[in-house]
Amino acid sequence: MHDDRALVEARLKRVLDERIRPAIYPESVPLEISVWHAPGEPVPVAEGLAATPGPIAVGDPWGPPWSTSWFTVTGTVPREWSGKIVEAILDLGFDPGKVGFQCEGLVYRPDGTPVKSLNPRTPWVRIGSPAGGGEEVRLHIEAASNPVILDYHPFLPTQLGDKETAGSDPLYRLGRMELAVFDKTVWELVMDLEVLGELMLELPADSGRRLEILRAVNRALDAVDLQDVGGSAEAARAELTGVLSSPAVPSAHRVTAVGHAHIDSAWLWPLRETVRKVARTASNMTALLEDEPDFVFAMSQAQQWAWIKEHRPEVWAKVTKAVAAGRFVPTGGMWVESDTNMPGSEAMARQFVHGKRFFIDEFGVDNEEVWLPDTFGFAAGLPQIIKAAGAKRLLTQKISWSQTNTFPHHTFLWEGIDGTRVFTHFPPVDTYNCSMTGRELAHAARNFKDKGVARHSLAPTGYGDGGGGTTREMVAKAARVRDLEGSPRVEWNTPDHFFAAAEAEYPNPPVWVGELYLELHRATLTSQAKTKQGNRRSEALLREAELWAATAAVRAGAEYPYQALDRIWKTVLLHQFHDILPGSSIAWVHREARRTYELVAEELNAIIDGAQRALAGDAAGDASRGTLVFNGAPHARAGVPAGGAAPAATGAGTEARSREGGGYVLADDRLQVEIDGRGLVVSAVDRSSGRETVPQGRPANLLQLHPDFPNKWDAWDVDEFYRNTGTDLTDADEVRLDGDAVVVRRSFGDSSVTQRLTLVQGRLEIETEVDWHEREKFLKLAFPLDVRADRYASESQFGHVYRATHTNTSWEAAKFEACNHRFVHLEEPGWGVALVNDSTYGHDVTRDVDETGTTTTLRASLLRAPRFPDPETDQGVHRFRHALVPGATIGDAVREGWFINQPERRVPGGAEVAPLVRVDDDAVVVSAVKLADDGSGDVVVRFHESTGGRAATTLRAGFPVAEVVTTDLLERPTGEPQRPGDAIPVTLRPFELVTLRIKRA
Template sequence: MAAAPFLKHWRTTFERVEKFVSPIYFTDCNLRGRLFGDSCSVTLSSFLTPERLPYEKAVQQNFSPAQVGDSFGPTWWTCWFRVELVIPEVWVGQEVHLCWESDGESLVWRDGEPVQGLTKEGEKTSYVLSERLRASDPRSLALYVEVACNGLLGAGKGSMIAAPDPEKTFQLSQAKLAVFHRDVHSLLVDLELLLGVAKGLGEDSQRSFQALHTANQMVNICDPAQPETYPAAKALASKFFGQHGGESQHTIHAMGHCHIDTGVSRCTSKCVFFSQLLAVLIQMQLRFLTMEQGLMKLDLRPRAWLWPFKETVRKCARSWSTAVTLMEQNTDFIFACSQAQQLEWVKSQYPGLHARLQEFACRGQFVPVGGTWVEMDGNLPSGEAMVRQFLQGQNFFLQEFGKMCSEFWLPDTFGYSAQLPQIMQGCGIKRFLTQKLSWNLVNSFPHHTFFWEGLDGSRVLVHFPPGDSYGMQGSVEEVLKTVTNNRDKGRTNHSGFLFGFGDGGGGPTQTMLDRLKRLSNTDGLPRVQLSSPGQLFTALERDSGQLCTWVGELFLELHNGTYTTHAQLKKGNRECEQILHDVEVLSSLALARSAQFLYPAAQLQHLWRLLLLNQFHDVVTGSCIQLVAEDAMNYYEDIRSHGNPLLSAAAAALCAGEPGPKGLLIINTLPWKRTEVLALPKPCGAHSLALVTVPSIGYAPAPTPTSLQPLLPQQPVFVMQETDGSVTLDNGIIRVRLDPTGCLTSLVLVASGREAIAEGALGNQFVLFDDVPLYWDAWDVMDYHLETRKPVLGQAGTLAVGTEGGLRGSAWFLLQISPNSRLSQEVVLDVGCPYVRFHTEVHWHEAHKFLKVEFPARIRSPQATY
């Protein structure tokens, strides 16, 4: 008798198939319920520790009997499980899995090596013990499972971006052996993809109905209880996916990837540094910055991204051991991996895994990308530090994997400086992959594939995977979005597609690979090929003739608060960039002067790497948890405490034998001659002011009291306080007038008489704003905060003269910002100096407030040179 004709309604048919594969409904009789067959228990024992122990040490501890249902914790602790298992003999010929479900992130160890990560959130809950158990295989063995008491995205209390909950408990909910039915899994993948095609192409599409008919027919002929019916259902699916599209199909290059946000971990080993004291005064680079408090955001909100630093190392081990297993089982699977720092951690702590990565790199399956030490912030590091990211990264990749990276890889950062194309080109990189601009709040970026032109005209080819994610799963929906969302249709016929759980690591799964392989060439869908970044960019370059060019910065319309959040991190970063710059300049000069000088190359590399690590896109930005911020501050302290002695040693070698009162020399590490007022140390600990001139990248003896240069033709600074309490500072170049509360009422260029402060307005005006963003508290500052402006009014009579004139004049005042917060400020004008400096110290005890200082200027110009 013929089967009943297919008369059903689209929706009921669709939902019928859904129920057939559902993990929730009808699992007693549907296909999903047959995914696993027979099972048996394992014998468990466990050991709990607050430390992150190496395997060798962990397995020597005392393990106590444990069972499924046990709870452990708290947050950031580790529970090691010993799993003793005996595979039943009757399972010979079958695929056998260890099924493991627990809260937290787990790593399976076998024979002393990490072999796979297991996380519920990352859809990895079974470890393949044997793809096909042979009679000769050992059937009893012991594994270890290292369970970290944190999730893929940390341990946020209530929400992902909240501060961690230190008291969370974790539970083991499943641990057993089971027979896995690969044929059922294969049919489930087919049916889910067919549902995806039916839904994604919609009821207007002929192909959508073909997919739905095929799926419905498969349900009709497949009896979950009768495996002998599976092949006929499989044949129907194979026929559908084997119907190819035409030559013009779009090609998607799917690349396995796993974005792991880098924390920072305190090193236990330290370089040996030497320390030498010398009375040398170093003139720092930042001396020429003015109006340094132009924009300030200071607050004490909890930060949350998102796990302590040593956990990052374990995340790498969990994610990459999984990737290695997948590469073994899928010879066409290519996994792209960035961040030399993470690879270096794995090299030192998991050498066996590192060797496997090198092996797969030789086969072309493991592809190091990015070229940088970490995926750094794209705006806050100095140009020199950006170069060092590539220098340290590329050297590491060359040393460990035999070649440098040809693509810059920065999927997740908060905007991109216009100097990057030039720096990339200079570091041998012409290709750049990112996607973060898809997060723009207001304006959609107009391209996915384009040339990016930097400040000097350097151009690189940029690709944003049009699916707008770096954590794809291989669904039909994502594949279709990659085509429909592509803003460069007609200009290029290739797109990238990054699949694998990300941010907290995890990476690709076998199911994702099965989906993508099934979609390699199916009518109605784009072609999908497992590719490398190199293959993608080569294809894009081939037809790049029609691509548009974007000139200048790639600005992210979101997360702008990261420029000011945790101001101490920004300060530490800039100071340390400056110290390392100066150590290198002086050490190079010292070496040029004497071949006996030992250039501190190893120490500098170590310190640069610490600094580069802190420039990770969730560290220097301040969007990290408090634990990370504390470690970052400690690193800055390490760089200061080890960098400054190097600076003194280089200066001592450079200046040996030079004349000068009590050996005092002044060094200028900037490439132009400078004349400035300096506070010179006196023996009693006091200081005396002197006007000094130092040549470009050079030094000069400090002036003696008798050799102090005459001020002429420079006019000394005059300081006058009026009876109303206002103060005027005048050095003949500029004249500054402060009202009795410290606000700037006038700033005049004396020669021209030109007034810079806008008419009727006040400069140096502190203002408070509310700071309540839409979601990302540490990251964002929203435009609507401008509507909450409240000037902080000072009290008349608080302004006083500080330094009374001559070489330097200054005035200072106190300002009460709120009952809890206050600031003090000194306004300084030096002889011969064409700008005024504001030294501000803020005692800040506010939450969700934003402090700025305004300088409304009588200047209109679309451009500024600085």
């Protein structure tokens, strides 16, 4: 027989599309349909079920953007269908090509019991298997008219991303609404042909196995009677039995399929819609588990589990039953699948604290794996946090999206900044929405980079977001390739089972040291500035609220606000989800986030105020009785409430005078700064060393504006070519002296900026207010520095990471936009400079060499103006604070970064309050002082070494100590209790993180 794969492929496709798939449902009758359109936001299930519906018909429009409609469908199973499998086909107007990004539904019985969800690839509901004939059918559908925001090509601005601008025109037309006979034999034939056809396409052209399959497929198609598919389906299947029963070779790649539905906790829909997406998917998966005994489903993000428990108890009952059976598996151990670049040290720790504790409390499950398939790169401090949370494994997928360099491993040990290593796996299937196609499985086997020493990978399998999870078709395909010649072997199992097997077969994997940088989505470090500011300020307020509340509890017997702090932490952690904090969600999400951060700040300030007043006692508010001061520095004796005089006021001791040639000079005993008539910094001399910070002819405090139109993913991406064109904003509308500050005003395009430059104890503080009305532009704040540095330090969780300033390799060149927390530090031996900030994350560092030597330019990223998915991204007024610190060591950078983020706070009245804890080494940073979460009253202190060196310190408790024990992040003991008194000796390795639990005497 002539070997023409293309002809067989064409024949197979047409017969499947036009004859066999339509024959899956050979008989049907229409259902009666009615509808009630809920006014406004979604209503409780009971209200939707009780509403009085009106008429609607197939083909009628329904669903304004973001609305909810409750459909009721009724009908009777024909008596002649007795003994047959009957299903309801309920098509809300689906587009099968946009799985997860359109209308969705959840089906209920009249008593409110959830049945399953309706999605583009799962529009069916089983009625009888077999049916008796004559059954009355009544189903209710809670249907969400979620608009299609993402169409990929092109990324067009849309007003659909906020209910306030989306309009009221219906988006969908009701599709097929019928009862139908389900011909299982025909469906099985479809699965046989799809699996074999897909496998055939992936085998080599000269493969004997391919020819075997080709001939078998041709015979099966010959056996199909195109006028009686159902009657001939069994005979057609018989022609495929031989090729489907041929086992895989012993060396075949092994795939652990894990049922999965990657559900973004917010993205192209608001948080309230994610609550419903999760309920729909969980209903779908519990139903599938009942039908498929080999299937296993895993769900991450404790927040999403909590939503089901709180909002959909009828779904929660089914989920908990499936969890108890070991088949609906909690995984990941984080509150949400957060961004890991921007969350601060303590917030990143709390993602694990709250996530793991939820799964432990609800199910007794203590996960050892971290599940982050879609996060946009991984900070180098994360391995230590993972270990400190009692986990040891990481799974992600997103690094496969990198545009420049291909990561060299799929299974490896990832080593963080402190030396901690975690066993890490990147699924070579290169998707977290695997659908069990032959192409995907063949790609996993070919792509796996650890061949020869390992042969095991994981495939997260199922449609994400609103796609409903794993389908019965995926399960059927997995069954056929469980042991099939030419294909990887596939089995359903849990993430824990996969990792145990992978570790056993690969005891000495390669090691990757440092951050896992994603060479894509770099602009997420800048988009939606107010969301990022809300996060940073919430983190600072949470640290301060815990510290004040703990101090008040210990010193004054005040009630510690356990429940309030727990709830607020979970709110902040939710908003660190990898499409909220990165700024890549629709306008509705960020509008709500801004309001949420305002409420968080109000509540935390109230907690702080209450604790202060408890400490001040009867003298609260009486300025004559002294002032209770909080200084935000987290190390040495600072970082704890203290009495006495406040530090010098901003600008105190600063000399401000006119500069020859125009402009002004600001000087104190540490620093002299010259600002020219354009408002640019042309000199910054560190007086202790006489060292000039700013290179000749290269002014600092230079705002630069670039065009910003990436090739794809507007809110997510900035492409390197943006640097090819730019404008230095040097024209000033006004430069004037205001007391001891220099004020600079500029205007450009449709925007304006006002800066206020002051000296504060040896640092140049720059407050920048931008009234931003540009479109598709990128605003940077540049600081050329007279420093020759091959590398620089950026603060990360519990330490800092070094990156090269040069571009020797493509790996270094790809990091043209990177993340920092509170500081970036550059140095030559003996002298350095830091730039600290109160709310920005993105930056870039470049170097230049000319006849005068090497200079290094650091630029903070301030604002962008992408138009998708939020066409009004960042329009309006923004305020930023930066400080340039010449002569700074890395320790100075740490300290100054804390000062600019943790402002001084004071309340009149009261005697001095001794700090709860003190440390006597400035390299040791205390990130948290709080009471233990279990309500015991124990004091928990978390700290780390911050400079990258060794530290030996004494932690002194300001209260009687009965016992001290080291713990993990969940405050569970990891060492033996000690009784050292109130002076606790501590030694720390570079960047080591330690948590102590101190029992009060």
